[in-house]
Amino acid sequence: MDIDWVDDHGVIRIDRGVNAFDNVFVDELHAAFDVVAANDDARGLVTVGAEKHYSSGFDLDFLGALSGDGLNAFMDRTLHLLTRLLTFPVPTVAALNGHAFGIGAMLALAHDRRVMRPDRGWFCLPEIDLGMQFHPFMLALITSRLTGPIAEEAILTAHRYDGAGALAAGIAHRTADAADLVTAAIDLAGPLAGKAPDITVALKRALHAPVLAHLDD
Numbered sequence: 001m002d003i004d005w006v007d008d009h010g011v012i013r014i015d016r017g018v019n020a021f022d023n024v025f026v027d028e029l030h031a032a033f034d035v036v037a038a039n040d041d042a043r044g045l046v047t048v049g050a051e052k053h054y055s056s057g058f059d060l061d062f063l064g065a066l067s068g069d070g071l072n073a074f075m076d077r078t079l080h081l082l083t084r085l086l087t088f089p090v091p092t093v094a095a096l097n098g099h100a101f102g103i104g105a106m107l108a109l110a111h112d113r114r115v116m117r118p119d120r121g122w123f124c125l126p127e128i129d130l131g132m133q134f135h136p137f138m139l140a141l142i143t144s145r146l147t148g149p150i151a152e153e154a155i156l157t158a159h160r161y162d163g164a165g166a167l168a169a170g171i172a173h174r175t176a177d178a179a180d181l182v183t184a185a186i187d188l189a190g191p192l193a194g195k196a197p198d199i200t201v202a203l204k205r206a207l208h209a210p211v212l213a214h215l216d217d
Contacts, residue, residue, distance in 0.1 A: 055104025089197035
């Protein structure tokens with residue numbers, strides 16, 4: 001993953017094929033977050049995918065090969081990744097260049113804001129069709145970001161939202177063409193930028209306390 005700095009915003013470019021979650025993917029995102037968090041001049045963080053995918057979700061072959069302590073460790077590290085975004089010291093914006101499925105959609109929801117292309121990509125929670133349960137943390141994250149009817153529709157029907165649908169449903173805050181995605185993301189971060197990191201983290205922890213509490217279960 002590469003990090004570009006645009007107007008003091010760390011733009012993390014996620015480019016690992018379909019950007020499926022496995023150990024390497026999670027480790028590389030954690031490392032990229034470390035770089036942005038360590039920069040005292042950072043005013044925001046933006047994540048953006050490549051080609052047709054923001055993130056296709058879990059690598060199901062990788063996930064299916066895990067069990068016991070290995071599975072628990074991977075899930076803990078994945079949920080910690082989402083927690084870091086929920087409590088990041090600078091504004092975070094997901095620039096959805098393409099498909100965001102499953103845990104990839106939840107990665108987007110963990111950001112402060114979301115911008116999505118109007119012409120390519122779906123936001124989708126397909127777990128019901130995959131026969132998969134949500135961890136309580138995941139369910140709390142989804143229901144904290146989406147209104148009741150939209151959360152129910154997304155979870156129980158695996159509805160695929162395009163850019164216009166995501167904007168209407170309140171999933172995305174804005175749509176933008178591919179060439180303007182990063183600029184739009186930085187614009188969305190603007191009103192949240194320039195605040196003291198310590199109080200930003202403290203207030204985010206307070207705001208998201210009902211979600212974060214599920215990590216203690």
